[in-house]
Amino acid sequence: MKFFIYLSNYFSNRETIQEIFLIPVIATLLAIFLGLLLLIVSGSSTQIALTALVALFTGSFGSLSAISETFTAATPLIFAALGIAVGFRAGLFNIGAEGQIILGGMAAVVIGFSFQLPFAIHLIIILLSGALFGAFYALIAGWLKATTGAHEVITTIMLNLIAYRLLDFFLRMPAIQKEGRNDPISKSIFETAELPRILYLLDPNLRVHMGFLIAIVAVFFVYWLIFHTTIGYEFRAVGKSLEASKYGGINPAITIVLAMSIAGLLAGLAGACQIAGVLGRATPGFSAGIGFDAIAVALLGRAHPIGVLFAGILFGALIAGGRAMQVSANVSLDLITVIQALIIIFIAAPILIRKLFPWILK
Amino acid sequence: MKLKLNEISKSFGPVKANSDINLTVNRGEILGLLGENGAGKTTLMNILTGLYKPDSGSILIDNQLKVFHNPREANKNGVGMVHQHFMLVPVFSVTENIILGTEPTTTFNKIDLTNAKQKVLKISSEYNLDVDPDQLIEKLPVGIQQRVEIIKILFRDAEILIFDEPTAVLTPQEVVEFFEIIKNLKKAGKAIIFITHKLHEVLEVCDRINVLRSGKIVGEELPKKTTNKKLAELMVGRKVNLKTNRQIVEKGEVLLEVNNLSILSENKEPLLSNLDVKLHKNEILGIAGVQGNGQTEFIEALTGLRKISSGKISYFGKECKNFSPRKIHQLGVRHIPEDRQKQGLIGDFSLTENIILNTYYENKFSNNIALNWSSAKKEAKRIIEKFDVRTNSEEISADKLSGGNQQKLLIGREMSRSINLLIASQPTRGVDVGSIEYIHNQIVMARNKGIGVLLNSTELDEIIALSDRIIVFYEGRVIAEFPSNADPNIIGLAMAGVS
Numbered sequence: 001m002k003f004f005i006y007l008s009n010y011f012s013n014r015e016t017i018q019e020i021f022l023i024p025v026i027a028t029l030l031a032i033f034l035g036l037l038l039l040i041v042s043g044s045s046t047q048i049a050l051t052a053l054v055a056l057f058t059g060s061f062g063s064l065s066a067i068s069e070t071f072t073a074a075t076p077l078i079f080a081a082l083g084i085a086v087g088f089r090a091g092l093f094n095i096g097a098e099g100q101i102i103l104g105g106m107a108a109v110v111i112g113f114s115f116q117l118p119f120a121i122h123l124i125i126i127l128l129s130g131a132l133f134g135a136f137y138a139l140i141a142g143w144l145k146a147t148t149g150a151h152e153v154i155t156t157i158m159l160n161l162i163a164y165r166l167l168d169f170f171l172r173m174p175a176i177q178k179e180g181r182n183d184p185i186s187k188s189i190f191e192t193a194e195l196p197r198i199l200y201l202l203d204p205n206l207r208v209h210m211g212f213l214i215a216i217v218a219v220f221f222v223y224w225l226i227f228h229t230t231i232g233y234e235f236r237a238v239g240k241s242l243e244a245s246k247y248g249g250i251n252p253a254i255t256i257v258l259a260m261s262i263a264g265l266l267a268g269l270a271g272a273c274q275i276a277g278v279l280g281r282a283t284p285g286f287s288a289g290i291g292f293d294a295i296a297v298a299l300l301g302r303a304h305p306i307g308v309l310f311a312g313i314l315f316g317a318l319i320a321g322g323r324a325m326q327v328s329a330n331v332s333l334d335l336i337t338v339i340q341a342l343i344i345i346f347i348a349a350p351i352l353i354r355k356l357f358p359w360i361l362k
Numbered sequence: 363m364k365l366k367l368n369e370i371s372k373s374f375g376p377v378k379a380n381s382d383i384n385l386t387v388n389r390g391e392i393l394g395l396l397g398e399n400g401a402g403k404t405t406l407m408n409i410l411t412g413l414y415k416p417d418s419g420s421i422l423i424d425n426q427l428k429v430f431h432n433p434r435e436a437n438k439n440g441v442g443m444v445h446q447h448f449m450l451v452p453v454f455s456v457t458e459n460i461i462l463g464t465e466p467t468t469t470f471n472k473i474d475l476t477n478a479k480q481k482v483l484k485i486s487s488e489y490n491l492d493v494d495p496d497q498l499i500e501k502l503p504v505g506i507q508q509r510v511e512i513i514k515i516l517f518r519d520a521e522i523l524i525f526d527e528p529t530a531v532l533t534p535q536e537v538v539e540f541f542e543i544i545k546n547l548k549k550a551g552k553a554i555i556f557i558t559h560k561l562h563e564v565l566e567v568c569d570r571i572n573v574l575r576s577g578k579i580v581g582e583e584l585p586k587k588t589t590n591k592k593l594a595e596l597m598v599g600r601k602v603n604l605k606t607n608r609q610i611v612e613k614g615e616v617l618l619e620v621n622n623l624s625i626l627s628e629n630k631e632p633l634l635s636n637l638d639v640k641l642h643k644n645e646i647l648g649i650a651g652v653q654g655n656g657q658t659e660f661i662e663a664l665t666g667l668r669k670i671s672s673g674k675i676s677y678f679g680k681e682c683k684n685f686s687p688r689k690i691h692q693l694g695v696r697h698i699p700e701d702r703q704k705q706g707l708i709g710d711f712s713l714t715e716n717i718i719l720n721t722y723y724e725n726k727f728s729n730n731i732a733l734n735w736s737s738a739k740k741e742a743k744r745i746i747e748k749f750d751v752r753t754n755s756e757e758i759s760a761d762k763l764s765g766g767n768q769q770k771l772l773i774g775r776e777m778s779r780s781i782n783l784l785i786a787s788q789p790t791r792g793v794d795v796g797s798i799e800y801i802h803n804q805i806v807m808a809r810n811k812g813i814g815v816l817l818n819s820t821e822l823d824e825i826i827a828l829s830d831r832i833i834v835f836y837e838g839r840v841i842a843e844f845p846s847n848a849d850p851n852i853i854g855l856a857m858a859g860v861s
Contacts, residue, residue, distance in 0.1 A: 240710050246687065
C-alpha cells in the first residue's frame with residue numbers, strides 16, 4: 001500500500017523541471033552505463049562494449065531508417081502508456097494494458113480481414129473497434145473495483161491471463177485462422193485497413209506509420225483531458241484523495257470506471273495500431289509485452305502526457321538500438337531488458353539519484 | 363536531571379524554524395511551552411528527541427554536552443516524549459505496547475512478559491498511573507491510553523518528559539486527572555516540558571512559561587504574575603480579543619429538522635440512535651462531546667456522505683432522502699469538514715484547484731466539458747484576498763499553507779457563496795490564535811445575517827463562546843441540552859455520560 005501512496009505523490013502536478021527531465025535523463029544514462037559495465041564484467045572486451053554502445057545510438061537515431069524503427073517501436077508504447085498514465089492520475093495501477101492491447105488487436109484483425117471498405121473509412125473503423133474492445137476489457141476491472149472494491153492490480157493481471165488464452169482460442173477458430181495453416185495465426189487484413197507508412201514516398205521500407213502521428217495527437221488530447229476538463233479534474237481529485245472528492249460531490253465509482261475505460265481505450269488503440277500499422281495479422285505473441293513496457297514508460301514519463309511521449313520514444317530507441325546492437329556487437333537483446341529495468345529502479349528511487357548527483361538536484 | 367538548550371537554530375530552506383533558542387528545565391519543574399501552530403514547537407522537540415539535527419547550538423543534560431543522532435539515543439539519555447497522536451498498537455496489550463522496541467528476553471529470545479508486567483505494575487503504582495497491564499489498547503478510553511504512553515517512556519527510564527498537546531484528546535474530567543498525574547511526576551523529580559496552545563492550562567499547572575513565536579522565545583512568564591491576555595498577545599504578537607462579540611439575535615424559523623435519526627454500522631451496531639435535532643435561522647447550535655460519540659457520523663449523514671438507517675432529515679421544510687453531497691451543497695448548505703487535510707482540501711492540488719472542489723462543474727467554472735481556469739483563478743484570488751489567506755500565489759499547493767491559512771481558504775470557499783446553512787466541524791482545530799479569532803467572527807457574522815450554524819467542536823470553550831444552544835452527544839445519543847449560559851462543569855459531566 002505504501003508503494004501506491006508513494007506513487008500518488010510521485011505524480012504531483014507541481015514539479016520542477018529538474019524532476020521532470022533530469023531524473024529520467026540521469027536514470028537512463030546511468031542505466032546504459034551500468035548495462036555496459038555488466039557486459040564487461042561478464043567477460044566481453046571493452047571493445048565489444050564500445051561497439052555495442054555505438055550500435056545502440058546509431059541503431060536508434062543514427063539514420064533515417066533507424067529513426068523510423070525507433071518511432072515504429074515507440075508508437076504502441078506511447079498509446080498504452082498514455083492509458084496507464086490516465087489510470088495513475090485517477091489513483092489506479094492498471095497492469096492490464098497487455099490484455100487490453102490483445103483485445104484491441106483481436107477486434108482490429110477481425111474488422112481488417114472480414115470486409116473491404118473504402119480506405120479512410122476502413123481505417124477509422126479498425127481503430128475504433130480496437131479502442132472500443134480495449135475500453136470494454138478495462139471496464140471490467142474498473143467495474144469490479146467500483147462495485148466490489150476488488151483491487152485493479154489483481155483483476156487486471158487475471159484479465160491479462162484470460163486475454164492470452166482467449167487469443168490462443170481465437171487464433172484457432174476456423175473463421176479466424178489463416179487458410180491452409182496449422183499454427184495459430186490469423187488471416188491478414190486487407191490493404192484498405194492498413195495504416196499508411198509516413199515516409200512511403202522516400203523509401204517504401206521505412207516502417208514508421210500514421211499511428212505515430214495519431215499517438216502524438218493522443219498525447220495532446222490526454223493532456224487536455226487530464227488538466228483542462230471536468231472529467232480530468234475528477235480523475236485527479238479521486239486519485240489524490242477519495243475522501244475529499246466525495247466531499248466535493250464527485251462519484252468515485254463512476255470516475256473509476258470511466259478512467260479505467262479511457263485507459264483501456266488507449267491500450268486498445270495500441271493493439272489496433274500494431275495490427276494495422278506493423279503486423280497485418282495476429283499471432284500468439286503479437287502483444288510482445290508492450291503492455292508491460294508501457295508501465296515503465298508511464299512511470300518514466302511521470303504520468304504526464306508530454307513525459308510519456310519522450311519516454312515512449314526513448315524506449316522505442318532502446319528497442320531499435322538493441323536490435324542493431326545484437327547484429328553488430330553480437331550482444332544479447334536481453335541487455336536492453338536489463339537497461340530498462342535499471343532505468344525503472346533509478347526512477348523509483350529518486351533519492352538514490354539525488355544522493356549520487358547532489359550538485360544537480362538540490 | 364536538568365536540561366539546557368543552548369542557542370539552538372534550525373532552518374528549512376529559507377524558513378528559520380528555530381533561531382537561537384535558549385531554554386532550561388530543572389528537576390521537579392514543569393515548563394510550559396506556549397506557541398501557535400508553526401511557531402517552531404514541534405521542530406524544537408524533534409531536535410530534542412533526536413529526530414532532527416540542529417544547524418547550530420547544543421543540548422546539555424546535567425551540564426554535559428549531548429548529541430543525539432536518532433530518537434533511540436535521546437531515549438537512552440533519559441529524554442522521553444508523549445506524542446499528541448498516540449503511538450500504540452490497538453490489538454496489543456498494555457504491557458506489549460510498553461515493551462515494544464525494548465522487549466526484555468529470556469533464553470532463546472523469548473519475550474519475558476512476566477518480568478515486564480512486574481515492572482509495569484511497579485511504575486504504575488509508583489506514579490499513581492492506574493492501568494491494567496493485560497488489557498488490550500483498543501478496549502481502553504483515550505485517557506487511559508495516554509497513561510500507557512506515559513508508562514512507556516517511564517519504562518525506558520525517562521527523566522525529561524515532553525508532552526505534546528496532551529489535553530487535546532481528553533474530556534474535561536480526564537484533563538483534571540492528567541494534571542494530577544503530571545503533578546505527581548513533578549514531585550518524583552522529573553523535568554517536564556508541557557507543550558500547548560491553551561492558555562488556562564499553562565497557568566494552572568506550569569511553574570514557568572516560555573512563549574515561542576516565529577521560531578524565537580519571545581517571553582518568559584511566571585503563572586502567578588501573568589494573565590491570559592498577556593500570554594495571548596505574546597503568542598500572536600499583537601493585541602487579540604479573546605471574547606467573541608455575540609449580541610443576542612432573535613432566532614427564526616426552523617432550517618434543519620432531524621427526526622428519529624438512527625444509523626447502524628456495518629456490523630449492525632448503533633452509531634446514532636433516535637436523534638431529534640432542530641436548527642433555526644439566526645442560531646448557532648453547538649454540538650459538544652468527546653470525539654467518537656457519533657458527531658462525525660451525524661455530520662456525514664447531514665451532508666450526504668453517509669446513508670441513514672432510519673429517520674428523517676429535512677432541510678428548509680423538505681425531507682431529503684438519499685441526497686448526494688452535491689445535491690445538499692446545491693441547497694445552500696455549506697460544510698466545513700472536521701479534517702481539512704483529508705476531506706476539505708486536496709493537499710497536492712493548487713489553491714485554485716481547491717477553490718473549485720465542489721463547484722468545478724458549475725457554469726461559472728466550466729462549459730460541462732472544459733474547465734475555465736482563468737475564472738477559477740479569479741475566484742481563488744478573490745477569496746484569498748477577502749479571507750486574508752497568507753500566500754504569495756494561488757498556484758502553490760494547499761499543503762504548503764499553514765493550518766490556519768488552509769482553514770481560512772476552506773472557510774472562504776464555503777462562505778463566499780450563497781449560503782443558507784453552515785455546518786462547521788472543528789473549525790479551529792490546529793489553527794493559531796489569530797486565525798481562531800477571525801474564524802469565530804466569521805461564524806457569528808454568518809449567524810447574524812440569518813444563517814443557521816451547526817457547530818461541532820470538541821473544544822468546550824469554543825462551543826460555549828459561540829453557541830446559542832448546546833446539545834451534548836454521548837454514545838450516539840443527545841443526552842442533554844443547555845442554554846448558552848450553562849455551567850461548563852455541568853456540560854463537562856454530560857460529555858462524560860453523567861446526565
